Amino acid sequence: MKISKKKQRGQGRRLKKLFQRIDNFRPYTDVNQIYEHFHVPCTAFIDNTNTSSKIKTTFIKKWIAAAERFVLDKPEGLPFCRAAAVICEPYLSASQIIIFYDEEYYNSFWDRNGEEQKWTVITNRSLKTQKGIKTNLAEKGFCETMTDGETAFKDELWFYCEP
Numbered sequence: 676m677k678i679s680k681k682k683q684r685g686q687g688r689r690l691k692k693l694f695q696r697i698d699n700f701r702p703y704t705d706v707n708q709i710y711e712h713f714h715v716p717c718t719a720f721i722d723n724t725n726t727s728s729k730i731k732t733t734f735i736k737k738w739i740a741a742a743e744r745f746v747l748d749k750p751e752g753l754p755f756c757r758a759a760a761v762i763c764e765p766y767l768s769a770s771q772i773i774i775f776y777d778e779e780y781y782n783s784f785w786d787r788n789g790e791e792q793k794w795t796v797i798t799n800r801s802l803k804t805q806k807g808i809k810t811n812l813a814e815k816g817f818c819e820t821m822t823d824g825e826t827a828f829k830d831e832l833w834f835y836c837e838p
Contacts, residue, residue, distance in 0.1 A: 686720070686730050693717045694737055702745045702774055706753060709777035713741075719768045732806045735762055739810050739835050742772050746812070746837055757781055759836040760812070762802065766830060785815075793820045794832070802833045813838045 696716040705711050720726060721734055742760035749756055755778040763769040775781040787794040797816035802808070812835035821828040 686726055689717070689720050690730055690733065693721070693734070697737060697741050700741060700745075700772070702748065702758070702772075703750055706750075706756075706776055709775070709780045711774045711776070713772045715768045715770050717768065719766075721767045722765070731767060734767060735802075735806055736808055738762060738770055738772070739808060739812065742835055743810065743812060745772065745774060754778075755781070757837050759834050762833040762835070764802070764831040764833065769830075787817075787819070791822055793822075794818070795820070797831065802831075803835075810835060811838075812836055 693716065700713050702711065702713075715721065715738075721731065739760045739762075742758050745758040749758070753776065755776060757775045759773050759775070761771045761773060763771075775784070785794075794817040797818055800816075801814060802816060803810065803814050815834040815836065817832045817834070819830050819832050
């Protein structure tokens with residue numbers, strides 16, 4: 676029995692609209708906080724199993740390019756500022772761009788080793804290499820395990836940060 680994959684219509688149109696929303700992000704509006712973050716401005720069409728891998732890779736490249744734009748547009752005179760794109764795999768709609776304004780918070784951000792949330796460094800592969808992404812931002816990969824009582828949830832977090 677052959678199982679056919681149902682076509683998801685309008686992927687290109689939805690991606691174009693998503694890119695317009697990403698281009699409208701205005702960073703550095705709340706520099707008095709410890710961080711500022713931006714979420715993917717769309718419904719979860721990007722996570723749908725029928726969304727093509729080409730569309731997903733194009734989204735990832737655009738998301739990282741937005742973080743690179745934030746790095747280039749960084750205002751002068753901030754005591755501390757680092758921008759990072761976070762790609763959540765396989766749930767791309769959970770991805771974020773974070774701008775850190777507090778160095779102490781930035782340094783402690785990477786330590787996630789509690790009972791409810793644990794990050795394990797991924798050393799044996801690279802999303803950048805796998806998807807053919809070209810960027811000057813440094814890549815850090817983590818396997819995230821979230822535990823809620825007896826239920827465990829796993830995903831991968833790929834950070835693209837200023838070196």
